[in-house]
Amino acid sequence: MFLLMKPEESISVKKFGGTSMGSVERIQNVAKRVIRDQQKGMRSVVVVSAMAGETNRLVAMGEQIFPGYRGAAYDMLIATGEQVSVGLLSMALESLGVKSRPYLAHQLGILTDSTFSKARIQNINTQKILADAERGIIPVVAGFQGMDSDFNITTLGRGGSDTSAVAIAAALKAKECEIYTDVPAVFTADPRLVPKAKEIPKLSFEEMMEMASLGSKVLHIRSVEIGAKHNVKIHVRSTFEEREGTWVVPEGEIMENPVVTSVTHEALTAVLKVFPLPHGSQILAEIFEELAKQSVVVDIITQSHSEHGQRLAFSIPVEDIAAAQKIVKQKIPNAEIEVMNDVSKVSIVGVGMRNHPGVAARFFRTLAAKGIEIHLVTTSEIKVSAIVDKKHLQLAAQELHSVFSLDA
Amino acid sequence: MFLLMKPEESISVKKFGGTSMGSVERIQNVAKRVIRDQQKGMRSVVVVSAMAGETNRLVAMGEQIFPGYRGAAYDMLIATGEQVSVGLLSMALESLGVKSRPYLAHQLGILTDSTFSKARIQNINTQKILADAERGIIPVVAGFQGMDSDFNITTLGRGGSDTSAVAIAAALKAKECEIYTDVPAVFTADPRLVPKAKEIPKLSFEEMMEMASLGSKVLHIRSVEIGAKHNVKIHVRSTFEEREGTWVVPEGEIMENPVVTSVTHEALTAVLKVFPLPHGSQILAEIFEELAKQSVVVDIITQSHSEHGQRLAFSIPVEDIAAAQKIVKQKIPNAEIEVMNDVSKVSIVGVGMRNHPGVAARFFRTLAAKGIEIHLVTTSEIKVSAIVDKKHLQLAAQELHSVFSLDA
Numbered sequence: 001m002f003l004l005m006k007p008e009e010s011i012s013v014k015k016f017g018g019t020s021m022g023s024v025e026r027i028q029n030v031a032k033r034v035i036r037d038q039q040k041g042m043r044s045v046v047v048v049s050a051m052a053g054e055t056n057r058l059v060a061m062g063e064q065i066f067p068g069y070r071g072a073a074y075d076m077l078i079a080t081g082e083q084v085s086v087g088l089l090s091m092a093l094e095s096l097g098v099k100s101r102p103y104l105a106h107q108l109g110i111l112t113d114s115t116f117s118k119a120r121i122q123n124i125n126t127q128k129i130l131a132d133a134e135r136g137i138i139p140v141v142a143g144f145q146g147m148d149s150d151f152n153i154t155t156l157g158r159g160g161s162d163t164s165a166v167a168i169a170a171a172l173k174a175k176e177c178e179i180y181t182d183v184p185a186v187f188t189a190d191p192r193l194v195p196k197a198k199e200i201p202k203l204s205f206e207e208m209m210e211m212a213s214l215g216s217k218v219l220h221i222r223s224v225e226i227g228a229k230h231n232v233k234i235h236v237r238s239t240f241e242e243r244e245g246t247w248v249v250p251e252g253e254i255m256e257n258p259v260v261t262s263v264t265h266e267a268l269t270a271v272l273k274v275f276p277l278p279h280g281s282q283i284l285a286e287i288f289e290e291l292a293k294q295s296v297v298v299d300i301i302t303q304s305h306s307e308h309g310q311r312l313a314f315s316i317p318v319e320d321i322a323a324a325q326k327i328v329k330q331k332i333p334n335a336e337i338e339v340m341n342d343v344s345k346v347s348i349v350g351v352g353m354r355n356h357p358g359v360a361a362r363f364f365r366t367l368a369a370k371g372i373e374i375h376l377v378t379t380s381e382i383k384v385s386a387i388v389d390k391k392h393l394q395l396a397a398q399e400l401h402s403v404f405s406l407d408a
Numbered sequence: 409m410f411l412l413m414k415p416e417e418s419i420s421v422k423k424f425g426g427t428s429m430g431s432v433e434r435i436q437n438v439a440k441r442v443i444r445d446q447q448k449g450m451r452s453v454v455v456v457s458a459m460a461g462e463t464n465r466l467v468a469m470g471e472q473i474f475p476g477y478r479g480a481a482y483d484m485l486i487a488t489g490e491q492v493s494v495g496l497l498s499m500a501l502e503s504l505g506v507k508s509r510p511y512l513a514h515q516l517g518i519l520t521d522s523t524f525s526k527a528r529i530q531n532i533n534t535q536k537i538l539a540d541a542e543r544g545i546i547p548v549v550a551g552f553q554g555m556d557s558d559f560n561i562t563t564l565g566r567g568g569s570d571t572s573a574v575a576i577a578a579a580l581k582a583k584e585c586e587i588y589t590d591v592p593a594v595f596t597a598d599p600r601l602v603p604k605a606k607e608i609p610k611l612s613f614e615e616m617m618e619m620a621s622l623g624s625k626v627l628h629i630r631s632v633e634i635g636a637k638h639n640v641k642i643h644v645r646s647t648f649e650e651r652e653g654t655w656v657v658p659e660g661e662i663m664e665n666p667v668v669t670s671v672t673h674e675a676l677t678a679v680l681k682v683f684p685l686p687h688g689s690q691i692l693a694e695i696f697e698e699l700a701k702q703s704v705v706v707d708i709i710t711q712s713h714s715e716h717g718q719r720l721a722f723s724i725p726v727e728d729i730a731a732a733q734k735i736v737k738q739k740i741p742n743a744e745i746e747v748m749n750d751v752s753k754v755s756i757v758g759v760g761m762r763n764h765p766g767v768a769a770r771f772f773r774t775l776a777a778k779g780i781e782i783h784l785v786t787t788s789e790i791k792v793s794a795i796v797d798k799k800h801l802q803l804a805a806q807e808l809h810s811v812f813s814l815d816a
Contacts, residue, residue: 024472058492064432065496066503073502073510073548077495080488084466087485088473094481095474102481106514107559140481151515 011133011174012037013045015143015165018052019182020239021085027051030180030239031092034138038098043133045172047143047165048089050081055144055158070117072152075145078117079105079153082142082161090140099137103129105145105153110164112146112154119146119154120222121163124171141168159220166223170230177232179219184238185245186211186218188406189263193397198408200261201244204251204351207261208234210383214347215266224248257352259359260404263397266345269299270318271375271387273338274328276309283331284312290327296320299345300378300387313376315345315387343375344393347385348400360384366403372396419541419582420445421453423551423573426460427590428647429493438588438647439500442546446506451541453580455551455573456497458489463552463566478525480560483553486525487513487561490550490569498548507545511537513553513561518572520554520562527554527562528630529571532579549576567628574631578638585640587627592646593653594619594626596814597671601805606816608669609652612659615669615757616642618791622755623674632656659759667767668758668812671805677707677753678726679783679795681746682736684717691739692720698735704728707753708786708795723753723784723795751783752801755793756808768792774811780804 014037016030034044050058058078062069086102093100105112109125129139143161146154156163162179169177185199186208205228212221218236227234227248237245251257277283284303291298301314316324318341328337353359363384367374372395376387388396401407422445424438442452458466466486470477494510501508513520517533537547551569554562564571570587577585593607594616613636620629626644635642635656645653659665685691692711699706709722724732726749736745761767771792775782780803784795796804809815 024469027473061432061492061496062499065435066499069499069502071499071502073495073498073508075495076510076512077492077499080491080495083488083491084469084485087481087483087488088469090481091470091474091477091479091485094477094479100481102484104484104561153512 011043011045011172013047013165013169013172013174013177015047015161015177015179016049016089016239017161017179017181018049018054020180021048021050021089022052024088026239027085027088028092030089031096031098033239034093035096035098038136038138043136044138045129045133045168046089046138046140047161047168048082048085048140049143049161050085054081054084072116075116075155076153079142079145079155082144086140086142093138093140099135101132101137101139103139103141105142106147106151108141110146110167112148112156114148114150114152114154116152117155118157119148121146121156121167124168126168126171129168130172156222157220159217160222162220162223163226166226166232166234169232170226174232176235177227178235178237180237180239181218182239183218184241184243186216186236186248186262188261189397189401190265193265193394194263194401196398196401196407198406200246202247202249202254203261204254204257205248206251206382207349207351208248210347210349210380211262211264214264214349214383214385215345216262216264219248251351258350258405259352259356260348260350260406261352262349263401263404263406264347264349265393265397267390267393268318269315269343269345269387270321271313271315271340271343272321272324272328273340274312274332274335276335277312278332279310287328287331290331291316291324294323294327296324296327300376300385302376315343315376340375342390343387344390345385345387346393346396346400347383348404349383351382353382362403363400366399367396370395370399419451419453419580420584420586421455421573421577421580421582422586422588423455423569424457424497424647425569425587425589426457426462428588429456429458429497430460432496434647435493435496436500438497439504439506441647442501443504443506446544446546452546453537453541453576454497454546454548455569455576456490456493456548457551457569458493462489462492480524483524483563484561487550487553487563490552494548494550501546501548507543509540509545509547511547511549513550514555514559516549518554518575520556520564522556522558522560522562524560525563526565527556529554529564529575532576534576534579537576538580564630565628567625568630570628570631571634574634574640574642577640578634582640584643585635586643586645588645588647589626590647591626592649592651594624594644594656594670596669597805597809598673601673601802602671602809604806604809604815606814608654610655610657610662611669612662612665612759613656614659614790615759616656618755618757618788619670619672622672622757622791622793623753624670624672627656665760666758666813667760667764668756668814669760670757671809671812671814672755672757673801673805674753675798675801676726677723677751677795678729679721679723679748679751680729680732680736681748682720682740682743684743685720686740687718695736695739698739699724699732702731702735704732704735708784708793710784721784723751748783750798751795752798753793753795754801754804754808755791756812757791759790761790770811771808774807775804778803778807
């Protein structure tokens with residue numbers, strides 16, 4: 001097919017989240033915004049989430065019918081929210097006199113594997129949306145969903161619409177992908193927890209990935225991975241304001257990196273402490289294999305030895321406490337299990353850490369100075385994370401934010 | 409593929425309506441009922457409607473965004489209700505230990521034309537559901553929807569899930585199709601209007617078609633057409649009771665036909681009276697062409713001549729009054745238009761009429777005896793219909809029901 005434009009030059013992939021699509025009126029505003037860009041000569045491909053609250057409603061019905069079930073029927077159920085959004089936004093564009101075409105994953109050929117509820121995109125056929133864009137038609141695509149090779153509907157996990165959008169941008173060889181959301185940018189910390197938090201104008205893919213895995217809800221982690229791999233810059237910005245937000249870009253494009261870019265937290269997590277463990281590492285392998293098999297995501301693990309025996313502690317999502325307890329009890333019937341479910345995780349992230357030794361030490365000193373006990377800790381090249389009592393979370397976050405020079 | 413069973417012998421297509429699927433608990437009951445039949449050796453293919461109220465909710469959102477719009481985006485929107493039902497029922501079956509597979513129209517290959525919101529089914533590929541049924545897997549299929557040759561989602565019109573079910577039964581060469589609903593059977597009249605109404609055990613396809621076109625909401629008219637054409641008996645029965653309901657069958661299978669089988673009504677309709685009309689029939693053609701173009705379904709038309717000129721009267725759905733008035737005004741600017749919007753249609757239906765002359769006369773006499781004025785009238789071989797004032801509807805229906813020996 002002959003292309004009138006070079007796609008990488010003029011196609012803009014825009015993703016609108018649940019709050020942006022939260023009502024008929026907001027959907028009409030999204031349509032107006034897309035049309036304004038179209039009138040400036042920009043060709044848009046729009047990716048949408050379900051209206052705010054809709055996926056929760058669908059999940060709740062599914063859980064009532066068959067708690068914990070994951071399979072084709074469940075993904076078919078929870079994928080309907082995005083379908084409603086696509087229909088409504090496409091109609092809103094048409095009502096404003098602009099041609100639009102609605103697309104579900106199977107209509108576009110968004111092929112994924114068959115891991116229901118956390119499928120991974122394998123291929124996207126861009127032929128139709130390119131042809132549309134060329135003719136001035138605005139394609140509206142359902143985020144969050146895919147199709148496996150058996151034509152089943154799959155979903156990409158909560159927040160997966162970000163991933164749909166960045167993957168489409170990558171397939172189109174677009175240079176950037178706009179993620180429209182209800183916050184104006186990515187912040188140095190959650191402003192509800194740390195009022196002195198400020199906007200971050202630029203952030204590296206690597207930092208954003210760490211932040212997403214450490215509890216930041218701004219972007220789906222997989223979307224950042226795809227952006228990094230295919231060199232698609234991600235622009236996180238507000239649906240309700242015109243100005244720019246945060247650019248997530250390759251590290252090389254950031255002139256000067258602060259030591260720490262952000263303080264990230266997860267308010268609710270749980271720790272299981274197990275003592276004593278039998279000798280040998282066989283039992284540890286067995287426990288964590290079984291946890292993985294039952295889809296319990298273990299975060300931090302520590303193991304220590306004392307004269308009284310081996311100790312194990314690991315953190316898991318609170319909803320998995322019962323499952324994890326059961327597994328440990330089966331494997332080590334005599335061990336004592338202590339559950340801490342009133343704990344939070346606080347982390348600092350920054351690629352600048354690589355060149356600044358002593359960041360972890362400063363992290364520990366900061367919390368110690370405030371009398372905040374650390375239950376578990378883990379570090380990587382660009383992050384330090386600690387589990388603290390939930391009552392200490394806010395103080396810890398604010399102190400770290402201040403000590404690492406992030407306060408506005 | 410080698411089939412272990414002859415499909416026509418052992419496959420039962422069951423359709424469950426919105427009320428039957430109205431809540432999580434009801435969906436679980438539907439699952440139990442299907443499983444009971446499965447345990448008796450019956451192989452079921454289940455077709456479902458959207459949960460009660462869901463399609464209305466979706467339609468209302470669509471109308472807010474773009475009133476009157478019909479196209480791919482609208483059908484995509486309103487098709488989500490059935491998708492939710494399929495996911496939930498398939499999960500409910502699985503939760504009870506029975507294998508099930510969810511199917512949307514495109515996954516099954518329910519091909520339709522591209523007339524959005526009133527598409528007609530052209531072909532159904534039964535390979536997958538036959539293979540499922542053979543292996544004891546229960547296929548759950550979304551009613552109401554189809555796919556056109558461009559992979560757009562289409563819908564079949566309100567009540568279209570009946571048509572999906574009967575069409576699937578026809579494609580499977582099944583001898584019958586069960587329509588589970590919130591009433592135990594088809595009645596000789598609406599029991600809310602005529603308390604002496606009674607159940608009809610057997611009814612001909614032709615009568616059921618007339619009744620559906622005259623206001624009976626029990627079955628989608630197209631489903632009856634398909635049943636008649638492919639010789640699929642339709643069994644209308646209650647989801648909430650075990651006993652049989654009404655069988656809709658070829659006329660030849662009914663031993664003795666009563667003269668009148670049912671009194672059917674449409675509570676709300678409208679009549680436009682136009683006077684005087686210019687001479688010639690050209691203007692009539694223009695008016696009705698334009699009405700058709702704007703999708704206004706005209707029901708009864710009468711035209712009469714007097715010394716003062718030509719008179720025209722026709723009945724239309726109340727929601728189309730404004731559109732119809734506008735069209736008439738454009739075509740005949742000088743005509744007086746009288747709108748009657750407080751009128752109802754009452755009809756009698758029965759294949760027995762063919763062999764009993766004088767039924768229409770008896771119909772008129774019955775209403776005249778009660779002082780009920782008839783505004784418009786139309787007859788066919790097996791029905792007599794009249795437009796009467798709405799305040800007379802109940803009396804007219806009850807009198808006709810009694811005079812034609814239908815009272816319980």
